[in-house]
Amino acid sequence: MESKLMSKKKPSFPVNEKLLAYLDNYGRTTKVSISYEDLLRFSGGITVYDKEDNDTLWIRVYYPEFEQNEIEYNLKSIYTQLHSDGNENIFDYLKIAGIDYCTFGNSKPFRIKVLNVYNNNYVYFYVKQADASRIYGLELEHILSPNRINFLVYKNTLIEEHIAGIPGDEFINEHLKDCDDLGLAQIAKEFVKFNESCMITLLGDMRSYNFVIIPTHDFDLVRYKIRAIDFDQQCYEGNFKVYQPAIFKENIKLVRLVAKRLDNRSIEQYRNEERALLAKRIINGKKRLTRLLRVMATDNISPRDHVKQLRADIYDFTNDMKFRRAANMGAILRAALEFVKRNYEDISLKRLIKDI
Structure with missing residues (x-):
């Protein structure tokens, strides 16, 4: 695929x-x-x-x-x-x-x-x-x-x-079957959030051997986190689907787990949670992030045809004109992060007005 x-x-x-x-x-x-x-x-x-x-x-x-x-x-x-x-x-x-x-x-x-x-x-x-x-x-x-x-x-x-954790492919093949119901639901939740984060930050090729799953014992249960370990495909590919881990056949068991364990409302809730957390980090890391994106916007890290395809794909997905005007991958990423931040601030403002 x-x-x-x-x-x-x-x-x-x-x-x-x-x-x-x-x-x-x-x-x-x-x-x-x-x-x-x-x-x-x-x-x-x-x-x-x-x-x-x-x-x-x-x-x-x-x-x-x-x-x-x-x-x-x-x-x-x-x-x-x-x-x-x-x-x-x-x-x-x-x-x-x-x-x-x-x-x-x-x-x-x-x-x-x-x-x-x-x-x-x-x-x-x-x-x-x-x-x-x-x-x-x-x-x-x-x-x-x-x-x-x-x-x-x-x-x-x-x-x-080194980033410690169990390689995703090894976890899926050898450990997933041993997880209890609570663990499976939590892994499903984390995969939804991981998929959302990679899509927004344009980190591509998150096949199962490019991320790790980290179990942490917390009192009488085990919590799981998913963490990327390979950043080779940052802002390179033109196809927007590549930035969504759920598209890869290597992750199909996790995709099926999400479909089995989570309903549509829960999936949307976890996507919103991840976007809100990301927006807060964008705000908190503004100075360093702005400087990094300024450097990225002057760098050549992807072929021109990839840039054209990706900005068209994301424009179709968001209808945000800022993507149409993005000249390179750095500018596309900046537009994506601004889009998430702006929507978070709009929602927060609406809630504030409602409370008043």
């Missing part, structure tokens, strides 16, 4: 000077002297298997001995900048326990496993080729969602923290 909806391969867009200045202003840049290209110079690797002995499509790579120490030193430095204050005094506690290279997907990232040698706790982070689309997606997630994301940019290299 999605092969007809989406482009076969999305290119990587460079980080321009305006975006780099924005990132530097908000502490998103680093001077650590290791790059994605440096990590590509591995001399060999072995396949990484999961606990069921299935090929994970990751390979554990290794480097010539004369390079290994320098690479590990710089990776430790990156870790301390992501998770601490960059203090090198904790280096003795840290060990680079693995450098894995992904052979699947567009970005082909490196996954770095950092081990605390004193207690065997470990965390991951990722080193990728910098792509402006992905960076815009990460920043928008940071500003417009309840989640906070740590990432750094060094020249043409992007460093991202």
Whole structure:
């Protein structure tokens, strides 16, 4: 289904000077002297298997001995900048326990496993080729969602923290059947809200392996959240449907769950709730968001024909003339967020007048 909806391969867009200045202003840049290209110079690797002995499509790579120490030193430095204050005094506690290279997907990232040698706790982070689309997606997630994301940019290299959770495809195939009625209703609710959020913020390609489901124990029940982990398709595709997770066949079990567990009134209620929360975040993050959208509106992150198709699709959906006048993806996104904010303020004003 999605092969007809989406482009076969999305290119990587460079980080321009305006975006780099924005990132530097908000502490998103680093001077650590290791790059994605440096990590590509591995001399060999072995396949990484999961606990069921299935090929994970990751390979554990290794480097010539004369390079290994320098690479590990710089990776430790990156870790301390992501998770601490960059203090090198904790280096003795840290060990680079693995450098894995992904052979699947567009970005082909490196996954770095950092081990605390004193207690065997470990965390991951990722080193990728910098792509402006992905960076815009990460920043928008940071500003417009309840989640906070740590990432750094060094020249043409992007460093991202790991987002913990159960991959959506794994959850659907292995865990969904074990959820009780309350859990299933809650997952249905969260998928409706996730679908609405992705559609409004123009985050595309949210197939099940591009998001995680996070269970949290709360007294005698388990609450679930859905969170995106791949921002490669931020404001790129021209087909408006691509920005709706419900359209993908990989998510069909969640779509059916929504149809089974929620009536139309509940679905509309949860969509309204998500729009209201998003509007509040737009208002609260106005200064940073305005600056980011100003940079996006001068950037080229999508082909011209995609821009034309998307603004026409969204105009048909909203009848808002501002979409017809949007010149690029940044302007389309700005119009979408203004549309949500304006409708929220109109509703709030009507309620205030009614109460008076």
